[in-house]
Amino acid sequence: MTSRELDALDRRILYTLQAEARRTSSTDIADSLDASASTVRNRIQRLEADGVLRGYHADVDYERAGYQLYTLIVCTAPIPEREELAEAAAAVPGVVEVQEVMTGERNVMVRAIGVDGDDLSRIGEELDELGLRVSDEDLIRNTHRSPYAKFGDGDE
Template sequence: MSDTDIDDVDKAILYALQEDARNTSSGDIAERTDTSDSTVRKRIQRLESAGVIKGYSADVDYQQSGYPLRMLLYCTASIAERGDIVSEILRIDGVVSVQELVTGEQNLLVTAVGESDDDITPVAQELLDMGLTVADEVLIRSHETTPFGEFDPSTHAASDG
C-alpha cells in the first residue's frame, strides 16, 4: 500500500485510532468521516492487512506501574547486522523498544525500563556482549505522544479551501 492508496477517509480513521483506539468504535469513526460503519470496518481491515496499522497496544506509564527509570541507549551496530539484531535486542529483559536509525554513527536506539540502575546496567552489558557499542545513555523524565497531524481531517478541510 502506497501513500496514494491512503485517502482522506483512511487518514481520518488513522487519526481517530491514534487518538483513542480503545474507546472509539467504527460507528464513531463513520460519523466523523460521513461514511458507513461497514465501510470503516472494511477500511480498518484493509489498513491492518497492508501493515499500515501494525497493532494496538496499551500506552503504559512505567513510572506509575513501579518502573520509574526509562533509559535511552544509543548504540552502534555494523550496518550489515543492524536490522537483523533488532529482534534479539527486544528479547533482553527490560527492553521495551528498538528503533533503527539511518543517519549518524549511532544506528540503534534502545529503550529500557527498570526500577533502579541495577535493572538498566544488565541491559547495557547484554548490548555490549552482543558486540554493540553503547555510545550514550539518556534518562527520560516523561514521554508524551499525539496523533500525526497530517491524518487530522479538520486540518485538511481548513487548508483545502
C-alpha cells in the same frame, strides 16, 4: 514491502485511531467522518491486512506502575548488522522498544525498563555482548505523542 495510496477516509481513520484507539469505536469514527460504521470497519480491516495499521499498543506510565528507571539507551551498530542486532536487542529482558535509525553513528535506540541501577547495567552489558556499542544512557521523564497531522487533514 509495497505501499498503497491512502485516500482521505483512510487517512482520517488512521488519524482518529492514533488520537485515541482505545475509546473509539468504528461507529464513533463513522459518525465523525460522515461514513457508515461498516465502511469504517472494512477500511480498518483492509488497513490491517495491508500492513498499514500494524497494531494497537498500550501506553504505559512506567513511573506510576512502580518502575522509575525508564531509559533510552543510544547504541551504535555496524550498518550491515543493524537490523539483526536491533531485533536481538528487542529480546533482551527489560527492553520494551528498539528503533533503527537510518543515519549517523548512533543508529539504534533502545528503550528499557530497569528495576534498579544493577538491572540497567545488566541490560547495557547484554546489549554490548550482542555487538551493540552503547554511546549514551538517558532516563526518560515523559513521552508525549500526537497523531500525524497529515492523516487528519482530509485533503485528497
